[in-house]
Amino acid sequence: MKSNVDLSETSAHTWAQLIYYGGPWPDPAGIDPLAEFVKVCATTDVQPGKMKMVQLGTEKVCLSNVNGKYHAIGDVCTHVGGPLSQGLLTDRTVTCPWHGSQFDVATGEVKRGPARMPEPVYEVKVEGTSVLVKSAK
Numbered sequence: 001m002k003s004n005v006d007l008s009e010t011s012a013h014t015w016a017q018l019i020y021y022g023g024p025w026p027d028p029a030g031i032d033p034l035a036e037f038v039k040v041c042a043t044t045d046v047q048p049g050k051m052k053m054v055q056l057g058t059e060k061v062c063l064s065n066v067n068g069k070y071h072a073i074g075d076v077c078t079h080v081g082g083p084l085s086q087g088l089l090t091d092r093t094v095t096c097p098w099h100g101s102q103f104d105v106a107t108g109e110v111k112r113g114p115a116r117m118p119e120p121v122y123e124v125k126v127e128g129t130s131v132l133v134k135s136a137k
Ligand code: FES
Pocket: 077, 078, 079, 080, 081, 082, 096, 097, 098, 099, 100, 101, 113, 114, 115
C-alpha cells in the first residue's frame, strides 16, 4: 500500500521526533527532548531590574534581568495563575501581583507562599544582542 504522505521534505528534527515518539504527535508532557534555544527578544527589551513575558511555543515565560544577568522561569504563578512578569522584581525575587507569593527568578523556588510549587526554570543564553531561551527539561 502506498502512503499519500510526502516525507521527502521532512527535516532531521521531525525524523528524530518520528523515531523518538513513534509518530509526529507532540510529547504528552509538552516537553520536547530535542528542544533548542529560541530567540525570544533583544537584550535591550529587558533592562536591568525589569521583567518581560515571552512566549516559548505555548509556554509563557517570565524573563528577568538581574544586574545584567538574564533568568527565565514560568510566568504563570503556581498558586492560581497570576502573571509573574507583571509583579515586582526585587534583586532575584519576583512577587506575584495577585496574592504576593515570591519566587527566586534563578532557581524557581518558592520564597514565600501562598504558592507551594516552584516555577519551572529555563536555560537562558545571550548571543550578541539576542536573548535565547530553551524549554524546561
Ligand atoms: S496567583 Fe500568585 S500568589 Fe496567588
